Amino acid sequence: xxxxxxxxxxxxxxxxxxxxxxxxxxxxxxxxxxxxxxxxxxxxxxxxxxxxxxxxxxxxxxxxxxxxxxxxxxxxxxxxxxxxxxxxxxxxxxxxxxxxxxxxxxxxxxxxxxxxxxxxxxxxxxxxxxxxxxxxxxxxxxxxxxxxxxxxxxxxxxxxxxxxxxxxxxxxxxxxxxxxxxxxxxxxxxxxxxxxxxxxxxxxxxxxxxxxxxxxxxxxxxxxxxxxxxxxxxxxxxxxxxxxxxxxxxxxxxxxxxxxxxxxxxxxxxxxxxxxxxxxxxxxxxxxxxxxxxxxxxxxxxxxxxxxxxxxxxxxxxxxxxxxxxxxxxxxxxxxxxxxxxxxxxxxxxxxxxxxxxxxxxxxxxxxxxxxxxxxxxxxxxxxxxxxxxxxxxxxxxxxxxxxxxxxxxxxxxxxxxxxxxxxxxxxxxxxxxxxxxxxxxxxxxxxxxxxxxxxxxxxxxxxxxxxxxxxxxxxxxxxxxxxxxxx
Ligand SMILES: [Zn+2]
Numbered sequence: 001x002x003x004x005x006x007x008x009x010x011x012x013x014x015x016x017x018x019x020x021x022x023x024x025x026x027x028x029x030x031x032x033x034x035x036x037x038x039x040x041x042x043x044x045x046x047x048x049x050x051x052x053x054x055x056x057x058x059x060x061x062x063x064x065x066x067x068x069x070x071x072x073x074x075x076x077x078x079x080x081x082x083x084x085x086x087x088x089x090x091x092x093x094x095x096x097x098x099x100x101x102x103x104x105x106x107x108x109x110x111x112x113x114x115x116x117x118x119x120x121x122x123x124x125x126x127x128x129x130x131x132x133x134x135x136x137x138x139x140x141x142x143x144x145x146x147x148x149x150x151x152x153x154x155x156x157x158x159x160x161x162x163x164x165x166x167x168x169x170x171x172x173x174x175x176x177x178x179x180x181x182x183x184x185x186x187x188x189x190x191x192x193x194x195x196x197x198x199x200x201x202x203x204x205x206x207x208x209x210x211x212x213x214x215x216x217x218x219x220x221x222x223x224x225x226x227x228x229x230x231x232x233x234x235x236x237x238x239x240x241x242x243x244x245x246x247x248x249x250x251x252x253x254x255x256x257x258x259x260x261x262x263x264x265x266x267x268x269x270x271x272x273x274x275x276x277x278x279x280x281x282x283x284x285x286x287x288x289x290x291x292x293x294x295x296x297x298x299x300x301x302x303x304x305x306x307x308x309x310x311x312x313x314x315x316x317x318x319x320x321x322x323x324x325x326x327x328x329x330x331x332x333x334x335x336x337x338x339x340x341x342x343x344x345x346x347x348x349x350x351x352x353x354x355x356x357x358x359x360x361x362x363x364x365x366x367x368x369x370x371x372x373x374x375x376x377x378x379x380x381x382x383x384x385x386x387x388x389x390x391x392x393x394x395x396x397x398x399x400x401x402x403x404x405x406x407x408x409x410x411x412x413x414x415x416x417x418x419x420x421x422x423x424x425x426x427x428x429x430x431x432x433x434x435x436x437x438x439x440x441x442x443x444x445x446x447x448x449x450x451x452x453x454x455x456x457x458x459x460x461x462x463x464x465x466x467x468x469x470x471x472x473x474x475x476x477x478x479x480x481x482x483x484x485x486x487x488x
Pocket of ligand 1 (some may be wrong): 128132237
């Protein structure tokens with residue numbers, strides 16, 4: 001969340017899990033058919049939007065490694081023999097997710113990579129995602145979930161030329177929607193086939209799924225669950241126990257022997273040592289219902305039950321009675337011209353949104369301007385309110401809130417009143433976490449190493465999940481493990 005950019009998303013209905021059906025027989029090419037020109041174009045169109053929504057590509061040295069592994073596994077799919085036909089992106093996102101687009105685009109978040117314990121596990125997740133693409137699952141799915149359908153449902157606010165960008169989040173949601181169970185099993189099988197072909201231990205897939213299931217259980221029990229709305233791999237890939245069992249059976253069927261195949265654990269641990277973990281403070285952090293940005297020195301709190309999606313240009317807040325978007329940056333005008341600019345960009349070329357007077361006030365010491373307009377959204381009318389905050393030094397930020405007509409700022413009153421400066425002490429307290437790979441020495445214990453984890457709670461549980469250490473596992477000297485520590 002750094003630059004000013006209007007990308008209004010109006011979706012008061014959560015778009016989830018609308019494809020529980022079976023794959024449509026004969027509705028796509030057989031798995032492995034080469035990437036078509038049309039698929040290349042589809043992928044290229046959505047690529048930039050997805051990067052923006054998922055925090056952009058991680059800038060650390062780990063990206064090169066993930067690209068290499070991703071290309072090595074992706075060419076096993078039959079989509080293309082050329083490694084460069086696959087665009088692999090390590091996303092700078094604190095959620096655990098992976099997905100792929102038609103045209104050879106494969107994405108994995110750094111947090112999901114951090115959860116893994118070998119190169120083979122990394123390859124297994126990307127192989128699974130490429131499997132969805134090779135089997136053309138998204139084309140089967142998008143026959144039910146097209147952007148056109150979303151608009152027909154009245155979820156889009158059609159206001160002019162900016163509209164295509166406005167669909168960014170919805171496009172991303174479409175591609176990360178839940179596949180059918182049959183499609184998931186097929187992607188698992190294809191992924192395991194690719195693992196085997198690339199020379200990796202196919203049992204890595206089952207181990208990765210076990211770690212993900214353990215992480216999901218830990219998240220569910222850990223206190224202070226964040227109001228994050230980006231879908232996680234676990235939520236779009238249900239039934240982990242069943243999948244672990246099937247993945248083990250698949251590996252056994254291929255004649256693999258547990259513990260015998262290539263994992264490349266050391267290469268993996270060397271590569272990810274020092275990688276950022278959880279939130280990236282330079283993008284702002286989500287802590288419970290509060291968003292804090294230590295560099296921009298600002299914070300706000302969203303209503304209970306509402307979720308935040310922290311993209312690279314805006315924070316989108318979504319709940320049952322409306323949607324809001326926070327963005328902003330440098331602006332040399334006054335609050336009235338700033339608000340006018342927001343409405344103009346929202347309206348797009350050659351159109352106009354009529355808003356009433358700009359009301360002024362002070363909130364937490366900040367000069368604030370606010371104006372509301374009634375806008376047509378499909379066949380419905382909505383209230384669009386711009387609330388702009390002057391942080392001084394030409395820095396202005398605003399909330400754009402959208403509610404049903406007649407509701408004004410609706411449920412967002414407390415949120416709009418919560419926008420405030422972050423003190424230097426508060427900003428300094430927000431520190432990045434990184435993965436530290438350490439070698440166990442004789443005498444080290446799980447609880448001893450876990451006490452170094454940079455968390456207030458669940459240190460040992462987090463340490464065990466991060467290193468796939470069950471209750472029966474003990475440490476041995478010389479073994480390498482991951483610890484999450486503060487980076488500075
Ligand atoms: Zn999947």
